[in-house]
Amino acid sequence: MQQSNGYIITFSVILTVVLGLLLSGTSQLLGPIQKKAVELDTKKQILGAVLESSKLNAMKSEEILEFYDNRISSKVVDYEGNEIEKDDDGNEIVAENVDVAKNYKLAPEKRKYPVFIFHQEGNEDDAEAIIVQLYGAGLWDEIWGFLALDTDLNTIEGVTFGHKGETPGLGARITEGSVQNRYQGKKIFDDSGEFQSVEMQKGEGKDYSGDDHKVDGLSGATITANGVNAMLENYLKAYKSYFEKRQKS
Amino acid sequence: MSTETAEVKETKASEALFSKRRKKLISDPLIDDNPITIQVLGICSALAVTTQMQPTLVMAISVIFVMVMANLTISLLRNTIPSRVRIIVQLAVVASLVTLVNEILKAFAYDMYKELSVFVGLIITNCIVMGRLEAFALGNKPYDSVLDGFGSALGYSWIILAVAFFRELLGSGSVFGVEIYDGISSLFGGEFSLATNGLMVSPVGAFIILGLIIWVQRTKTGYVEH
Numbered sequence: 001m002q003q004s005n006g007y008i009i010t011f012s013v014i015l016t017v018v019l020g021l022l023l024s025g026t027s028q029l030l031g032p033i034q035k036k037a038v039e040l041d042t043k044k045q046i047l048g049a050v051l052e053s054s055k056l057n058a059m060k061s062e063e064i065l066e067f068y069d070n071r072i073s074s075k076v077v078d079y080e081g082n083e084i085e086k087d088d089d090g091n092e093i094v095a096e097n098v099d100v101a102k103n104y105k106l107a108p109e110k111r112k113y114p115v116f117i118f119h120q121e122g123n124e125d126d127a128e129a130i131i132v133q134l135y136g137a138g139l140w141d142e143i144w145g146f147l148a149l150d151t152d153l154n155t156i157e158g159v160t161f162g163h164k165g166e167t168p169g170l171g172a173r174i175t176e177g178s179v180q181n182r183y184q185g186k187k188i189f190d191d192s193g194e195f196q197s198v199e200m201q202k203g204e205g206k207d208y209s210g211d212d213h214k215v216d217g218l219s220g221a222t223i224t225a226n227g228v229n230a231m232l233e234n235y236l237k238a239y240k241s242y243f244e245k246r247q248k249s
Numbered sequence: 250m251s252t253e254t255a256e257v258k259e260t261k262a263s264e265a266l267f268s269k270r271r272k273k274l275i276s277d278p279l280i281d282d283n284p285i286t287i288q289v290l291g292i293c294s295a296l297a298v299t300t301q302m303q304p305t306l307v308m309a310i311s312v313i314f315v316m317v318m319a320n321l322t323i324s325l326l327r328n329t330i331p332s333r334v335r336i337i338v339q340l341a342v343v344a345s346l347v348t349l350v351n352e353i354l355k356a357f358a359y360d361m362y363k364e365l366s367v368f369v370g371l372i373i374t375n376c377i378v379m380g381r382l383e384a385f386a387l388g389n390k391p392y393d394s395v396l397d398g399f400g401s402a403l404g405y406s407w408i409i410l411a412v413a414f415f416r417e418l419l420g421s422g423s424v425f426g427v428e429i430y431d432g433i434s435s436l437f438g439g440e441f442s443l444a445t446n447g448l449m450v451s452p453v454g455a456f457i458i459l460g461l462i463i464w465v466q467r468t469k470t471g472y473v474e475h
Contacts, residue, residue: 003332003333008331011334023345023352033356034356034359037357169300170451
């Protein structure tokens with residue numbers, strides 16, 4: 001009886017339905033909690049560009065969300081630097097919800113670029129830093145980040161990087177505070193005002209404190225570093241018009 | 250002969266919750282029949298996740314959960330599973346459990362999820378899980394199967410934790426993220442700093458550590474592969 005085709009098919013159908021219900025049920029149940037976890041993670045990364053990681057880690061989840069609401073205002077701009085409020089279908093765009101990976105597949109001129117403005121509490125015009133989003137490819141998989149510029153729109157105040165699958169201990173070190181701190185105080189425009197980005201160098205252990213556009217590299221992770229360089233260059237270039245427009249006003 | 254079987258049945262009916270035989274189900278896979286060092290199963294994940302202690306611990310807990318639950322489920326269903334599709338049934342059960350673990354991690358430990366989700370997904374292909382289902386759970390009672398799964402998962406866990414301990418200590422100079430090397434050098438007034446070994450953070454490091462553990466273990470137990 002147990003070997004008959006009918007039994008096998010019935011058994012398989014029941015098993016599939018039971019397991020399917022179990023999984024979709026869990027997914028439904030945990031969905032809202034997962035969404036919150038993702039939101040918290042994004043906001044943490046954005047704040048990471050302007051706050052010391054030790055300070056950020058000491059904060060509780062609710063504190064982070066509250067701090068974010070009080071101190072960050074966000075908008076979305078296009079390649080020309082103009083603010084966009086509605087997408088093609090007329091829906092309102094929220095900067096936090098812009099899917100950078102999806103936009104990355106479009107031509108740079110067609111992407112939406114979120115901007116996060118770190119301001120004094122209660123006064124949105126009193127900006128302290130402008131945070132922009134970055135995205136690119138590392139050695140194995142995608143890498144992303146947030147970069148905070150000082151109000152001169154030239155000096156880097158801080159960066160955070162994230163990655164999906166860089167080699168632990170090598171490329172994955174871009175998430176470490178000690179690596180990210182190397183970008184602090186570097187400049188994205190040279191003295192004559194030309195865009196120059198900041199480049200991570202090959203090899204590690206040299207002192208680049210005198211150079212505004214170079215940071216020390218990652219030993220054994222040159223390809224990840226190249227990915228970071230390309231990501232910075234592409235995205236800062238794309239935000240350039242916005243920086244210029246903001247500078248003028 | 251007939252009396253003997255009857256006797257066995259009798260003792261089985263009133264077998265203690267942790268009888269000698271059941272204790273062996275748990276303790277055997279720890280050393281004498283360790284899934285990694287003796288059976289050499291589940292090596293891939295032992296190499297992949299063991300650069301740091303914390304993700305390794307999460308991985309170990311996940312594997313314990315998946316193995317215990319999978320063994321229990323398959324053992325409960327053992328008399329109904331058609332033998333011709335048993336492998337795919339086992340796979341479906343294991344895959345569902347693994348997805349469950351992944352969803353839970355995503356909701357409650359998002360940082361760990363980001364780091365581990367790929368490897369947690371790969372528990373499905375961990376030969377230890379399928380191996381125990383096929384070799385034990387299909388032919389034994391639920392409680393024994395749970396113990397067997399727990400024992401094998403524990404045997405797997407302590408090995409990957411041991412490997413992770415040495416890899417994180419020698420490769421990153423820390424244990425569970427606590428900077429040991431920095432602590433030692435500041436203890437001596439910061440006159441010297443201990444160098445970390447980059448080899449240890451690459452999978453090669455895991456091979457070396459694993460090889461050393463197997464060497465030490467086999468020297469002690471005198472185990473020889475036939």
